[in-house]
Amino acid sequence: MDQPQLDVGSTAWLLISAALVLLMVPGIAFFYGGMIRSSNVLSMIMQSLMTIGTVTVLWVLVGFSLVFSTGNGFVGGFDLVGLSDLAQTVPGVHLDGVPMLAFAVFQLMFAVVTPALITGAGAERWRFSAYTAFVALWSLLVYAPIAHWFFSPLGWGSRLGALDFAGGTVVHANAGVAALVVAAVLGRRTGWPTVQHRGHNLPLMLLGTVMLWFGWFGFNGGSALTANGIGALAVTNTQISAAVGLMAWACAEQIRFRKPTTVGATSGAIAGLVAITPAAGYVTPLSALAIGAAAGIICHFAVSLKALLGLDDALDVAAVHLGGGVVGSLSVGLLATTSVNPEASDGLFYGGGYSLLGAQALTLGAAVVYSAVVTLLIAVLADRLFSNRVSPRGEAIGLDLFQHGEAAYAIQTPRETAAARVPSHG
Structure with a gap:
């Protein structure tokens, strides 16, 4: 590593962005945890914590290499296994003044966040041991190949000309369709949809x-890989799309139900964040406004589809992340412009014709199909090995006590409360 050539500002920005993305994992745990019953909140948090541990170990050993080393266009090879040679370069990736390790740890956080998103689909019934095995296999067999397609310049998606600035397809559409498969394999929660499982x-x-x-500013802004105007554009577009997505979802609720909700407003903000992710560094702020509005409205109506399909996607992961990922990835084909990023291609609305839109649609479809098929195989294998779903008794007791022997909240009985009021006389 040549220290005099180190770009301190860009390296610091990438490391800070990595920390911001890591913060999103407990954010996912709290976001999901608040929307389920109190007897299951620790199980949701524990799944996210175990994701951090499992994916980090696998990323160091082989995951980073499978995504970014030279391979066959479908998946990388083993040139970067173990992160042992700190002087190595990442094939095709221009890290001007940024150490490979800074890039590796930043990308690690993406690999951690993606499977953590899936946990919302299996809330309140997914056995912890089965989930852990699922995450390990899914990270290597689903996330790594799809990330290679788009994030590595050597992947077939990148070579085709598809653009995914920060993971609209790699992270969100991928996790969203996997969540749909998981919901189908696990089956419905007891009593759903007749019994309401309220947060x-x-x-x-x-x-x-x-x-x-907050973490999404690092997620999108850090994907510029340097502290420059593209990073500033990505952060700005992120804020705009989230804000408009929030407003669009709340307005849709007001029109349909006369009662905008906090659950709806937050879901709209997340939908806006998801949709801008693949486009953040390729579109203008006005385009970000349009993307956020489209995501808020489309994802709001997509929530209703689970009832039609009879799938208990407990926390609407597919509606928000698959729906938002599709909106964002296709929006790149419409709204990307070289006027804000010379490394992009012009979309349909900027005179670029249908080539970029076609590449976006083709690669998005391939990623969704691949993820769905392999996720199904992994889920079936995990079920054979560990049994994916807890017993009816465990579900009734709650996963916190049944699986982890803990309770999120210490609730005193009337007798304990009275005893606590009795003064002590030493």
Whole structure:
């Protein structure tokens, strides 16, 4: 590593962005945890924590290499295994003045966030051991190949000309369709949809939303890989799309139900964040406004599809992340412009014709189909090995006590409360 050539500003920005993206994982845990019953909130948090541990180990050993080393266009090879040679370069990636390790740890956080998103689909019934095995296999067999297609310049999607600035397809559409498969394999929660499984702590959900929103500035802004105008554009577009998505979803609720909700407003903000992710560094701020509005409205109506399909996607992961990922990825084909990023291609609305839109649609479709098929195979294997779903008794007790022997909230009985009031005389 040549220290005099180190770009301190860009390296610092990438490392800070990595920390911001890591903050999104507890954000996911709190966001999901607040929307489920109090007897399952720790299980949701534990799944996110285990995702951090499992994916980090696999990323160092082989995951980073499978995504970014030289391969066959479908998946990388083993040139970067173990992150052992710090002087190595990442094939095709221009890291001007940024150490490989800074890039590797930044990309690690994307690999952690993606499977953590899936947990919302299996809330309140997914066995912890089965989930852990699922995450390990899914990270290597689903995330790594799809990330190679788009994030590595050597992947077939990149060579085709598809653009995914920060993971609209790699992260969100990928996790969204996987969540749909997981919901189908696990089956419905007991009593769903007749029994309403209401969130126990919406302020906790709001805290998770704020953490996600804050972390998303690193998610998108850091994907510029340097502290420059593209990074500033990505951060600006991120804020715009989230704000408009929030407003669009709330307006849709007001028109349909006469009652805008905090759950709806936060879901709209997340939908806006998801949709701008693939486009953040390729579109103008006005385009970001349009993308956020489209995501807020489309994802709002997409929530209703799970009832039609009979799939208990407990926390609407597919509606928000698959729906938002599709909106964002296709929006790149319409609204990308070289006027804001010379490394992009012009979309249909900027005179670029249908070539970029076609590349976006083709690669998005391939990623969704591949993810769905391999996720199904992994889920079936995990079920054979560990049994994916907890027993009816465990579901009734709650996963916190049944699987982890803990309770999120210490609730005193009347006798304990009275005893606590008795003065002590030493």
